[in-house]
Amino acid sequence: MTTTMKALTLAATLLAAGAAQAQERLTMGATHSASSFYAYQVGITNFLNNAVEGVNINVRELGGAEVSTEALLREEVDMGISVTSSDFAAMNGVEPFRGNADNLRTLFFFAPLPLNFVVAADAGVDSVDALADKAFNPGGRGTSTERQVEQIMETVGITPDWLRAEGGDALDAFQNGQIAGFVKGGNHPDGYIQQASSARDIIFLSLDEEQRNKVIEAYPFFSAATSTPSEFYGETEGEVATLQTAIGINTTTNLDEETAYQIAKAVFSDAGKQAASEVYAPAKAIDAAQLTIDAAVAPLHEGVIRYLEEAGYTVPDALKAQG
DSSP, X not given: OOHXXXXXXXXXXXXXXXXXXXXXXXXXXXXXXXXXXXXXXXXXXXXXXXXXXXXXXXXXXXXXXXXXXXXXXXXXXXXXXXXXXXXXXXXXXXXXXXXXXXXXXXXXXXXXXXXXXXEETTSSOOSSGGGTTSEEEOSSTTXXXXXXXXXXXXXXXXXXXXXXXXXHHHHHHHHTXXXXXXXXXXXXXXXXXXXXXXXXXXXXXXXXXXXXXXXXXXOXXXXXXXXXXXXXXXXXXXXXXXXXXXXXXXXXXXXXXXXXXXHHHHHTSHHHHHHHHHHSGGGGGOOHHHHHHHHOOSOBOHHHHHHHHHTTOOOOGGGSOOO
């Protein structure tokens, strides 16, 4: 090899190394891989890695919003799956969090998250009240769904015979007839509920208005929600009334403003909406930018605020960190 060729090869190697170093490597804490939201996280990070210059995000399965947020606050990940309830708990130092997470920031929310109370049609359960002493799974072990359902049932004074299990194990227990039902957070159609209904006929339970109001008064991160699941599965007729939170991605003040700005710009774009809907069908009908403003509990990241205001959205003062 000539001296000139050696020099060119060395220069190319150095340029490649420089480009690699320029890539900001970030980690996103994710829910368990059996969830449709895990598929969303993988899909949206693939999109962001192509859409945002200089960013390389990898997904790390952690198992739920609370676990992910705890890892985020320990600086083990740079962003992660979140729901309004876990953000509220972190901001207010409520178990399992210790101390107020003043550095927690909202990056974006991508879907409302209604809680679906699902029971077998042959379980002899026709109301939430009838779940007392019944074998029942409140959601995957350690997930925000599990904690939310505990809060709801304690508030309305109903105590099932809880089966604590990971999502896959709870599904097996339901399909094998070991439990009467379970709670699954998410919009319809939901793959997990579809799997459950393939083994046993299912119905959906409603919380009555008094129950819903009582829970919302105690836990203001909830809001009332309705759905018509019979369009997709089950034998429940008409509308089902429940409670919902929202699911999204949180971060901390450690994430720099420009990176947060570029992520928000990409996620809230038409291309971002299309990418999201390819891995999570309900995203097609969701205005993620407005949902982020409506649902956020933790302050919005300053980069997100900059994008939203440039795009013409009004960001409430309550979502802007003070000081």
